[in-house]
Amino acid sequence: MAKVRYPAVAGSFYPSGQALIGMLEEFLGDLGEEGSERRITAGVAPHAGYVFSGYTASR
Secondary structure, X not given: OOOXXXXXOEOOOEOOOHHHHHHHHHHHOOOOOOOOOXXXXXXXXXXXXXXXXXXXXXO
């Protein structure tokens, strides 16, 4: 049976709920048309608050 770890710091290091969705949509909004092909060459996981590193991680 899968275990679910619920967010422990939502609202601290990153917003929670709709505010988080809005922030992610802003970071990802100008990456191109939905369904357009892009080749992923690297992945970056932010290690600071999304407000500091989210835009860079979305590139």
